[in-house]
Amino acid sequence: MSLRLYNSRTRALEDFAPLEGNRVRIYMCGLTPSADPHLGHARSMLFFDVLRRYLEFLGYAVTYVQNVTDIDDKIIRRAADEGVAWYEVVEKYYGSFVASLERLGVRRPDVEPRATEHVPKIVEIIRGLEQKGIAYESDDGVYYSVRAWPKYGQLSGRHIDELLESVRIDASERKRDPLDFALWKKQKPGEPAWESPWGPGRPGWHIECSAMSWEYLGEPFDIHGGGLDLIFPHHENEVAQTEPLLAGKPMANFWVHTGLLFFDGSKMSKSLGNFVPLDEELRRHDPRALRTLFLQIDYRKQANFTVDSISAATKGLQRLGETLAELARRGGVERIDGPGALDALRSPSPAVEGMARAFREALDADMNTAGALAVLFGWLAAARTLEGDQAAQAARALYGALWILGVAPAGDRLAAPRVEATLDAARAAALRSLCERLCGYANSGGVREWVEAILDLRRQARQERNWRRSDELRDALAGAGIVVKDSKEGSTWTVVD
RNA sequence: GGCGACAUAGCCAAGUGGUAAGGCAGAGCUCUGCAAAAGCUCCAUCGUCGGUUCGACUCCGACUGUCGCCUCCA
Structure with a gap:
């Protein structure tokens, strides 16, 4: 091989x-x-x-x-x-x-x-x-x-x-x-x-x-x-x-x-x-999504770039990142950057052996990065069933694979939802006045604090099963470019582009 | 004109002489107060026509189409 x-x-x-x-x-x-x-x-x-x-x-x-x-x-x-x-x-x-x-x-x-x-x-x-x-x-x-x-x-x-x-x-x-x-x-x-x-x-x-x-x-x-x-x-x-x-x-x-x-x-x-x-181009699109897009195409072939093709890559990459985050959480693995991530892929544990082998086979075949990526996606479902130490091994190996492809998620994605504000000034101002109106004040903390303050109100409403109020607050935030998602563990939010 | 590449589902796109990876979109379901997210499931017979072969999407030929190089270019 x-x-x-x-x-x-x-x-x-x-x-x-x-x-x-x-x-x-x-x-x-x-x-x-x-x-x-x-x-x-x-x-x-x-x-x-x-x-x-x-x-x-x-x-x-x-x-x-x-x-x-x-x-x-x-x-x-x-x-x-x-x-x-x-x-x-x-x-x-x-x-x-x-x-x-x-x-x-x-x-x-x-x-x-x-x-x-x-x-x-x-x-x-x-x-x-x-x-x-x-x-x-x-x-x-x-x-x-x-x-x-x-x-x-x-x-x-x-x-x-x-x-x-x-x-x-x-x-x-x-x-x-x-x-x-x-x-x-x-x-x-x-x-x-x-x-x-x-x-x-x-x-x-x-x-x-x-x-x-x-x-x-x-x-x-x-x-x-x-x-x-x-x-x-x-x-x-x-x-x-x-x-x-x-x-x-x-x-x-x-x-x-x-x-x-x-x-x-x-x-x-x-x-x-x-x-x-x-x-x-890099201001318009996530650089890692651009990378993924190119990796999904044979490097020797002509490739036609269209704006539509980039969103598909973005979404796929997100799923990969979500699973990695979940595995890392279950396995208690910290983000591994750089070549240090490669060992788990070089000498894979039984839980990741198949993936590691297929991943290498793909790249060995004239750098078939599209195939390598497909291996990763195909393995995702099996990976999600892993717990504890096996999850840790899987997370490490996945870090290694993503390092080779250069699309490892940024560290902050794993720890918490992206909170650093990428809102433009106009929407940030809108958010601030929204916060003032709803909470009666707006501290100087910035976007993150304002969103959290509003979400506190919403949590309260949800506890009281005041769904109407809850939805109003969600809509209000959406109007300011903040998308809220609820899960069993609580609410997360992201800034929409 | 010379040389060459490519043609796979709605879109992007791997791949192999023995009956088609993956991503996105779409459909159904699970979860959920709702929504979103996430998860599960489903979704193509490989440009046209011939040939070789037990068998071709995969090899050969022709055709059609798209593009590139021949001039600066990753």
Whole structure:
């Protein structure tokens, strides 16, 4: 029983094993921060976050590198448009990206290297290619000679002659072959530049990933990831730049590509402009629900995002959380965060053995997260019958599973209903005056106190079996955005969105 | 034009050569003063047409449809 992953390099499902000992080295193509990131970016990062967690669960020591391509044509253009420096553009959009990923529970990479900080390594690689006769200098830059590398096109399944038919020839570029691409771009007036043997300039797109993966992971490394749209030309060119210097070894053992995300039927992309910025999307929806939604879709498939699909994920996740809370309560288990939750899943007790095995089998099968989630849901009914120590084991194992998927409930959900007010100012004010009217006063405590004060009145009414009064109070609260639910243990309430 | 992916119930969506996971919605029931929540139960024969096979949703072919890459893109 082991992890099998689809390898784009070989176009086959393969058993995964590290190249070296227990260490798994992953390089993920991150962002070129020239515009607001969107949900599609999040999808890729989310998947690799789960892959990373699962590899850790399996006992591997994972090194995860995700680059920032912090200089390119679009960043320069954007800076000009906004009248700011190129690095301010980078800080703005990358900062927003990082903040959004944090909300999504995506762990920070071990290293987030930037292209502009790795010019020496970039130069070194270009030098090496020059020596092999694969790179050449021209008036405006240093180019990669596509025809000098026989394997060009292998990764993405292209043929040079076919590519040639549809290539767009940019007359401004001085290259020998239309398919050649820039390794180094010589400085033009007003552009930022770094020193190099070819004079001031900047790295071309692609070379930064060759340089930084090599720098931090060594060559070859285990897994190279990215969105499917990067396979050509980006990944193809990375391979072409790196492998001539590796004496026949592949740059990365596994290439893992995530499917693209669509919004109302067409691809989300910066150039099409048909997307909602990620940070805005995260204000509208529960980040964990977004995670769940993506986990319910095969990572390699195209996925169409619609607003409706998110509510289904939200509800399902809630049920999972409710059962977990119940198991934790019965078993007397505190919230377990992080890798500490994994032991119960690694060596499961009899009560959770079946679930643990099925859960792993699903993830072993090319990270079938949808299947893994289905295992959890399917197990819920059986789990609810557990008591005492068995409930404790079940709770721990479920914590572990949810940690791998990154959708473990927030701690406060388990302890008590969410009471911290997320009410907007208008509704909070309405609530305050409601409290004043009903109770004759409103202390300065805030939403929580006001709701509790009103609920006290209602409890009284219920004790007196004054159902009419009770319902009036419930309706009044509902009018202010507070939903009350009664159970045998008492009333709970939540703020409605 | 070249290359490729996908097509499963109202929606989202796993999966396998031997008679279809799961989530949401919907229906019934339990609980409840009522409501909500929660729980239990029910709810598809897998785009079309051929072929291979004892047997196909799963393999092959054709067709139709949707989408992607070939240009910046997770």
